[in-house]
Amino acid sequence: MTYSVDGKLLSQEDYEKHLKEVMPSAADDEFVINLEKEKGWILDPPQK
Amino acid sequence: MLVKKSRIDNFDDWVDVFHQWHDDIGYPTELIGKDYHFETKLGDIESNEIEFGHFAGQSKWERLTDIPDQRIRDALAHLIEYQGDTEFASVEQQKNLLERAPTQFDLENIIRINREEMRHGWQMSYVLVTHFGESGKRQAQRLLERRATENTRLLGSFNEPVLNWLDFFTYTSFIDRDGKYQLNMLSRSAFAPLGRSMLPMLKEEAYHLAQGNIGLMRIVKAGRIPTTIIQRYFNKWLSTAFDLFHWAYIWGLKGRYDEHLFEEPADMSKLNELSRSTFFKEVSSLVDALNRHIPKDQPSCGFPMTSSGEALAPMRG
Numbered sequence: 348m349t350y351s352v353d354g355k356l357l358s359q360e361d362y363e364k365h366l367k368e369v370m371p372s373a374a375d376d377e378f379v380i381n382l383e384k385e386k387g388w389i390l391d392p393p394q395k
Numbered sequence: 396m397l398v399k400k401s402r403i404d405n406f407d408d409w410v411d412v413f414h415q416w417h418d419d420i421g422y423p424t425e426l427i428g429k430d431y432h433f434e435t436k437l438g439d440i441e442s443n444e445i446e447f448g449h450f451a452g453q454s455k456w457e458r459l460t461d462i463p464d465q466r467i468r469d470a471l472a473h474l475i476e477y478q479g480d481t482e483f484a485s486v487e488q489q490k491n492l493l494e495r496a497p498t499q500f501d502l503e504n505i506i507r508i509n510r511e512e513m514r515h516g517w518q519m520s521y522v523l524v525t526h527f528g529e530s531g532k533r534q535a536q537r538l539l540e541r542r543a544t545e546n547t548r549l550l551g552s553f554n555e556p557v558l559n560w561l562d563f564f565t566y567t568s569f570i571d572r573d574g575k576y577q578l579n580m581l582s583r584s585a586f587a588p589l590g591r592s593m594l595p596m597l598k599e600e601a602y603h604l605a606q607g608n609i610g611l612m613r614i615v616k617a618g619r620i621p622t623t624i625i626q627r628y629f630n631k632w633l634s635t636a637f638d639l640f641h642w643a644y645i646w647g648l649k650g651r652y653d654e655h656l657f658e659e660p661a662d663m664s665k666l667n668e669l670s671r672s673t674f675f676k677e678v679s680s681l682v683d684a685l686n687r688h689i690p691k692d693q694p695s696c697g698f699p700m701t702s703s704g705e706a707l708a709p710m711r712g
Contacts, residue, residue, distance in 0.1 A: 352630050352699040371562075371627040379559040382619060383495055389560070390613040392500040 403532045406524045413517065416483070416539040422490050427510050434514070435521045438594025445585040447654055447661065448647035455587040459526050462586070467646045471586055472527050472534060474643060477549055478577060479519030479538045482512045484553035485570075487543040492563055501560070504606050508567065511599040518592050526588055552635040561614060565628045567607025569678065573636045575600050576652050576674055583654045585647030608681055615688045622693045633678070633698045 349362035352369050382388045403409050413433075417424050445453050450463075462468045486509045496502035520538055523531035541547040546554045552570050557563055578600055582593035614620055643649040644666055651657060651666065652673050662669075678698060686695040 352634065354699075369627060369630045371624070371631055375624050375627055376558045376562075378624065379561050379620065380495075383497065383560060385619075388614075388617055388619045389497050389610070390617050392498060392613065393609065 403524065403536050406521060409520055409524050409532070409535050412536060412539050413520075420487055420490065420542070422486065422509075423493065426493065426506050428506070431510055433510075433517050435518055436514075436595035437588075437591040440587060440590045440594075441655070443587070445647045446583050447650050448585065448645050450585060450647050455585055455590070457587050459528070467648070470643055470646060471589070471648050472523065472531060474581065474648060475519050475522055475589065476534045476538065478581065479516050479523070479535070480541060480549045481553050481574065482516035482519065483538055484541070484543040484548040485512045485566075488553065488555070488557040488566070489563060492557065492560060495560070497560060501610070505563070508603045508606065511603070515596050515599070518596060522588055522592055552632070555631065555635065560610070561620060561625065561628050562631075564607050564610030564614065565632050567603050568611055568681065569607070569629070569632045569636050571600060571604040571607060572677065573674065575604060576670060579652050580649045580654070580670075583650040611685060612688065615685050618690055622689055622696055626694070626696050629682075629696055629698055636674070
């Protein structure tokens with residue numbers, strides 16, 4: 348049994364398609380890793 | 396590559412293998428700090444009587460031989476091995492981020508989190524080696540032989556790669572929060588050495604998930620990562636966060652979350668739903684707080700849930 352992230356029952360074929368839409372892709376990983384090299388992608392931490 | 400030591404006879408032997416594991420996974424131990432010493436920590440349990448399950452009211456078990464049934468001994472060892480496995484796995488998953496910490500503050504935090512997860516694994520290994528005879532020694536050794544990077548850790552969440560700092564903060568906020576639930580539920584175990592082990596671990600774990608949540612808030616407030624991408628990382632980790640066991644309740648090994656606050660007996664048919672529902676509420680309030688800082692032109696974040704909105708649904712059922 349396979350489900351969508353909003354709880355709908357999916358066929359195996361639809362599930363595989365769904366995963367590509369709702370899980371981080373290689374492009375997402377690359378986007379974040381590249382963004383990490385830029386200043387301001389994350390706020391400075393709170394002062395201790 | 397497997398660690399070199401072939402046999403563990405006592406905890407000192409296990410410690411040798413632990414140091415070999417650092418080398419084997421390539422952890423830069425110089426970052427852990429010369430002043431930090433791995434050690435076993437035991438807290439005070441609130442009751443010496445078993446607090447729930449079939450043996451409630453009897454004295455908690457101090458030794459393996461106190462446990463009245465081999466099936467319970469096996470289940471207990473299994474629980475401890477799973478807990479220990481997650482601790483070492485998380486370090487293997489995260490160590491690649493040490494060289495890309497956004498700030499010195501984040502570097503110090505990830506080092507602290509890693510070394511405390513290692514200590515938790517140390518603690519579980521101590522219990523296995525000290526109390527569970529030859530089989531416990533083998534289980535403790537296996538904790539250092541499986542690898543998240545080789546997909547051989549015991550639970551799905553702990554074989555997933557953690558590839559960037561959004562990944563890391565999502566992991567520590569959600570998966571370490573799941574870990575808090577596990578530790579809390581084990582803290583009232585009928586096996587007293589396990590309960591004593593949980594209390595210092597819970598204190599340390601609280602820091603980890605707080606840092607995860609603060610990190611997510613810093614990312615959302617910066618507004619540089621589209622929330623559609625953030626959502627996909629939430630899906631990645633939340634969909635694997637529900638490996639909440641319930642079958643050990645009747646034997647007194649693992650209670651409900653905050654078991655001591657319940658006055659009514661447990662509904663055995665709904666133990667898992669209860670754990671998920673409590674976790675759901677906690678995560679829900681965190682996501683709501685993040686959503687308050689998302690720009691109006693971007694979709695808000697949510698989490699995997701059933702179409703009726705009552706409980707969380709795993710990606711695979």
